[in-house]
Amino acid sequence: AGCSNSTSGTDSGKDKGDALPAVGATIYKFDDNFMSYVRRAMDTAAKDKVKLMLNDSQNDQAKQIEQVDTLIAKGAKSLAINLVDPKAAQTIVDKAKAKNIPVIFFNKEPDASVLAGYDKAYYVGTTSSESGVLQGELIAKAWEANKDKYDKNKDGKLQYVLLKGEPGHPDAEARTKFAIDTVKEKGIQVEELAMDTAMWDAMKATEKMDAWIAKYNDKIEFVIANNDGMALGAIASLEKAGYFSGDKFMPVVGVDAIPEALEMIESGKMVGSILNDAKNQGKATIDLAANAANGKDVLDGTEWKLDDKKAVRVPYIEVTKENIQVGRDAYK
Amino acid sequence: MSESSTTNLLEMLNITKRFPGVLALDNVSLKVKPGSVHALMGENGAGKSTLMKCLFGIYSMDEGKILFDGKEVSFANSKQALENGVSMVHQELNQVRQQNVMDNIWLGRYPKKGIFIDEKKMYQDTAAIFKSLDISIDPRSKVSTLSVSEMQMVEIAKAVSYHSKIIVMDEPTSSLTETEVNHLFRIIKRLQSENVAIIYISHKMEEILKISDEVTIMRDGQYIATKSSKSLTTDEIIKLMVGRDLSQRFPEKINKPGELILKVSDLTAETQSSFSNVSFELRKGEILGIAGLVGSKRTEVVEALFGMRSLTSGTIELNGKVVKNHSPQQAIKNGFALVTEERRSTGIFPELSISFNSIISNMKQYKTKSGFLSDRKVAEDTQWVIDSMKVKTPSQKTSIGSLSGGNQQKVIIGRWLLTKPDILLLDEPTRGIDVGAKFEIYQLINQLAAEGKGIIMISSEMPELLGVTDRILVMSNGKAAGIVETASTSQEEIMQLAALY
Amino acid sequence: MNTQASKKSSFSKWLVDNVIYVVLILLVVGIVSASPDFLSMTNLINILSQSSSRIIIALGVAGILITAGTDLSAGRMVGLAAVISASMLQAGDYAYRMYPNLPELPLIVPIVIAMAATGLIAALNGVIVAKFHVPPFIATLGMMIGVYGLTSIYFDRPPYGAQPIGGLSKAFTTFAQRGIKIGQYEFPYLIFYAIVVSLIIWVIWNKTQLGKNMYAIGGNPEAAKVSGVNVARNLIIIYTIAGLLYGLTGTLEAGRVGSATNNTGNMYELDAIAACVVGGVSLSGGIGTVPGVITGVLIFQVINYGLAFLGVSPYIQFIVKGAIIIVAVAFDMRKHAKKK
């Protein structure tokens, strides 16, 4: 199994485990495709440095809070927390503070006031809105460059359908809002034909897309998806309807830049995606957590920098056919 | 009209009730005098239970009216009926088996202390009722641990405990033995002396004439007659019920016991409190009765023969060869068939059709060469069951649950006859069956015996055992107390043996 | 006079007995009157093809429900089969193959392997239920959790970790996504697979001893035993057949979307059970028909597709969907109205 049995802190490796300081980590959802890479990067970075105790919060904040209790009971020297629900950070900080344990939040950002309220709390990750902004820029660029082809009804407006992730999910909300806002800010007029949730799910996306194609047919000029999974689902539906063969084309964008999506970008069925830099998120998280566990300054011996919110920022990267290698390298 | 309503406690007038495809009651009337025992008689499916359910608020009637205690009533539900002085012992046991006896008795009207249940009062009141009725059952025991007859006695006690003006008893004795029947009759007499009226439904002729004051007879959902019991004989009742003469109650015996077919030696059940060291023999073409008091483990013996219970010792030899029946499948394969005692829990598939219920044990016979079932053969055999058992049903597709109890029983017997068994085990086969149908079943049993089958029949009806069997095995407290020749024995001898251990 | 009354009552009886078909028709009429262009061949084909794999899984679940059982692990088995078959059906030139050195297999091989895997697990469900008398709810709940763990371990592996398994071979996607052109319309093969499976299941339920035993076990297990039905064996077979159907569904799902993850099939069992119940299958066993199950699935799919087509806002969709389910079944229940 690709999970972390080398370092995930089964108590079997006592001799080695006792020597190394223990870092308690929670992943909001183990099989999230992006987080699975972060996880792997953390494993790699933790080797011979700390004993990493990884937990799967199964997308349930209450479960995560309980795992934090368990980790503290097991004697974690520092915590690395990938929140399920960013607003729950305070509860975790309260628990850690009571035992004077440092916390590194990663990937999902807590309110600044929470970080400010505990001197041993830090954040590693992106800015949640960034993926939306970058996706918006990608859409705008593609539109401007291919207006004559994309603007099928020649009204100068971009008619889109949007596949949303789980309603209320911070990423889904941020991406939906900032992608469209950014396109508008670039001075492009847009018209929303349809927006519906496909719950991050490729299958559901295929089925929603089936209905939209039946309803709007050639009126759709752009398909925007909150993640690549749903973008792939939409492509399956579009292919069924005859797109991507001959000169029938539909621009599709997603977020995550998962390998499957890279293939689609390569073959021209996707305009592009937004890559989360898993390697560096995972590495930075462990670097900070290990230092904290050893009682050192969190940045000790690293190249990371904290901004004014005590956060290490790892940027998102836009991936298109031109820079596809950037995406490929992320999975090396 | 008005003068009669002054003397009658209950008048049900011109009641009509339809079910999809069935006219269950067609303009039926019933008048019951206070303090009288009024028997309601009719063949299976005549509409007796339905009429009572209309009274009790379980069914709503389509037409007609009910006068009770001089007032017109139409109970919307059982609660209203109970509160207005009508209680009922239902034909099918209606108990919450997971709860204890007193919970069941006071269900719907628990004694309370403030907002809490007064368990102590509940216990004392139950004990008092049981004492006054001479019933010895622990009010705290779970219903599921009681025997069927004990459950029935609890039901009767419950109905009595409402202090109603009228109590409906729908086949209360179908799972009681002689002693308990007499016990019930003592209770009824006492109620009568307290001016309580009883509507009494039963298929047992002897009981009717012994206990009732008046008899109303129904046939095919219609009212036939109401007569004073004194002026009636069994034969007359039967004639009114079936619409023709039925000269004898038991058919002429035509079977001739031949060579040995089944030899049971030293059968002992795994459960300690069950039967032990039971031995007997059965010949081809013989009808062996099993008599005994309730709890004498007659049922468990036949269940063991049929592979439903584990044995610690003993052998079963069929045609000289030892057979092992570890499951009903094996038993069926070895040529056994069992009509069980509890129709509802181990007999019928209530939601499924008559056809399904007829053929389920005989499936292999309907397989065609391609491995699929032949609809034609299935239909033929279903029709055979309906015709030969005289099942009253609108169609083969009717669900068995909507048939009257007696008709359900006929289908189950038919099911087993279809398997053409060598050994037919019958556990109270005529329970709840009307006289006409009983006669037909006796005839069938005779005929099967005449064809050389071996038949074992448990019955709590002494006349039936004496009228149908060749020999009778008497069980007493889990042991075989003796085997008697039917032709030369008497009711007294059997009773003595039954009380041996 | 009399015949008229009885005619009327026989029509109303027919109506009551066939409420679910009426509900389906009413739903369609409702959507069409809100948006007349709903009435198109394309929409019909979409709904039918979206219903196809759901019908297959629902028929598996229905058999178990008829035995008075249930199967919470159905969705997770679909996921397992999806992941297994996808991993063996990646195109030879795809960069991220799970088995880089595996030759392109003929379609049938991975399908059989996937079905064998889910068939085996489902048989285990059957054994646990039939031999160890664990209530089906718990047996299959435990299995649902366990199978998810198993699928995740299979899925989240080197070389690429927890990534959707994509890049499926042309043959596979054709098998699951394309169809037969009739005139200007393409009828997806999926629809035909569903028809074939439905026919087979119909025959099993109605024309074989296994089918009769299934109803008997659900109708009254004690009576079934006494009637000589080998309850345990029949249960195990029925669970196994369901497992095979889940395996097929999983394969089709992977092909239909063009990829699979360990979350494929998540919660499908709930939809399937709900569709069965809406289609008249009794959760207490003994009752259910193939056309009923198919209609149940279609009702759900018409609701899902119709609401999306109408562009109802997502949150409102949930409310409307919940309400329709309840109301549809409430109507259907009138045929069992208690006080007669």
Add this chain to the structure above:
Amino acid sequence: MNTQASKKSSFSKWLVDNVIYVVLILLVVGIVSASPDFLSMTNLINILSQSSSRIIIALGVAGILITAGTDLSAGRMVGLAAVISASMLQAGDYAYRMYPNLPELPLIVPIVIAMAATGLIAALNGVIVAKFHVPPFIATLGMMIGVYGLTSIYFDRPPYGAQPIGGLSKAFTTFAQRGIKIGQYEFPYLIFYAIVVSLIIWVIWNKTQLGKNMYAIGGNPEAAKVSGVNVARNLIIIYTIAGLLYGLTGTLEAGRVGSATNNTGNMYELDAIAACVVGGVSLSGGIGTVPGVITGVLIFQVINYGLAFLGVSPYIQFIVKGAIIIVAVAFDMRKHAKKK
């Protein structure tokens, strides 16, 4: 000789009747022998406090199960209550308040509002089941979908849209997160809330007419009806009580986690139902006890906590958890062993 044998058999009978307690003890012994430091006061307190809100929701669900019903909407109602109470209990100085102008309310007000909301919805469940004869599975499935829509609409609103509702007031988080210090240990209030609720429910089930009726309705609804029990009214009350408990659970969850979203409580019903069944509640109704339900929840929580504490890899945890559930119940089932 004889007494010895009967002593032995009465002990083995006791054992068989109380298997679930034995299972719980065996689990703890197993974990302790793998990792002796599991045996600590901290771990005990953690497990108890984590079980607390689960016990409350499970007791609500259990009442419904005992009536031979089920409740799939329980988790979503927890979510609704969580969102409602959190939205009214945000600290006065928190920047992203849903109701910027709402004064800080006394704790009891939002709790009562949340419980009233879920109580009402649950009563509606009861009405649908009791009056319209919709099978509980479908009624509550429809409600589960609908309530999610409702919660989402409430949740996803101006001024901040679909943001988790955080920044809860000190009073609220204290109420749900703090506890009573005894010696060096802090026993969370949660544990005491669960104890109080358990006692109340125990009294209802065992000492009141409602409780007896509940068992009767589940054991044999026909018998209850012909004995004059108002089945519909009792059912509606039992569903409503369950709803009130979900409301309380939702409030406690929001306070415990420190925030709430429309996803709070998702799938809690499955855990609750499973815990009930493991704790001896019969899905076919009529059977179940308060100590049984509590033990069922504890078994689940010991498994969850224990596996995490042992550091078992997450995917393997699923497999082990699934297996334990099945095996535990298989043992328990021996008390109902069929063949006599």
